Amino acid sequence: MPLLNVSHITTYTYRQPVAFGEHRLMVRPRESYDQHLVDARLRIEPRPSGLRWVQDVFGNSVAIATFDKRASSLVVESQVKVDHHPAEIQKVNIEDYARLYPFTYAAEEMPDLLRSIERQHLDPLRQVDSWARQFLHPSGKTETLAMLSGMTEAIKRDFTYVSRAEKGTQTPIESLTRMKGTCRDYAVLMIEAARALGFAARFVSGYVYNATASERRTGGGNTHAWVRVYLPGSGWVEFDPTNGIVGNRGLIRVAVARDIYQAVPVSGTWSGFPGSFLDMEVSVDVRVDGQVKSPSNAAAGGTGKR
Structure with a gap:
């Protein structure tokens, strides 16, 4: 029954500041008999003007963020601790x-x-x-x-x-x-x-x-x-x-x-000059409590683009 620390960071970058529309975030693990959420922290930069949680038709936890500031980047960082019960x-x-x-x-x-x-x-x-x-x-x-x-x-x-x-x-x-x-x-x-x-x-x-x-x-x-x-x-x-x-x-x-x-992890809209969007980068790292990151657990961490 490993205790897992999950870091999930999504970063969007733009050539100049843009305005952000509503964003839907599906990054909170589901609660069930085989996985229990011990702790969950969500950081969004720029800080949203509003943030509310809803459950969709499938019972997924969805955070809905709204913004009133322009920025040249958007960072969504989820840090969670999960008590996981693997079944064979x-x-x-x-x-x-x-x-x-x-x-x-x-x-x-x-x-x-x-x-x-x-x-x-x-x-x-x-x-x-x-x-x-x-x-x-x-x-x-x-x-x-x-x-x-x-x-x-x-x-x-x-x-x-x-x-x-x-x-x-x-x-x-x-x-x-x-x-x-x-x-x-x-x-x-x-x-x-x-x-x-x-x-x-x-x-x-x-x-x-x-x-x-x-x-x-x-x-x-x-x-x-x-x-x-x-x-x-x-x-x-x-x-x-x-x-x-x-x-x-x-x-x-x-x-x-x-x-x-x-089931898109991060979705939303932005408005600005055409061609403003530069890149999106996703970084996910899953670490078992006490586990030291090494080549043998490379599948658990790293960065990628979606």
């Missing part, structure tokens, strides 16, 4: 009726899961469907958890992870064609593949860290993205196709949403 794949319990695929969600759960089953991307040639169905056992008896675990591992094994500074996300078909992408591309692909098979799946934004000195997680130094799939008996289960993780080991949830664009 062996802890995933599935109801008997759902152990083998296909199955149907219970009637009382289906109305609330439907929007998370709906496909979000066009797939006219059924390319995502075909890719997803390769994980079904030829005999027709497919173990649900083994299938989803196999899909998670296949993306980690067969695709090339590349960091990308440009905004936006590849479509699932682009990811299949290029066989490479970022963690958010992998998450979107797996969500669509799971939905193609009838599963309820959601996008998760948060942080990844090395629980031990021997682990080397991919995706550190920035916010991380992965998937949650609803499995009767355990509820929402984490699947990280970037690192081949099943369960929450090394993963800290911040925001959960039906679509990636509902």
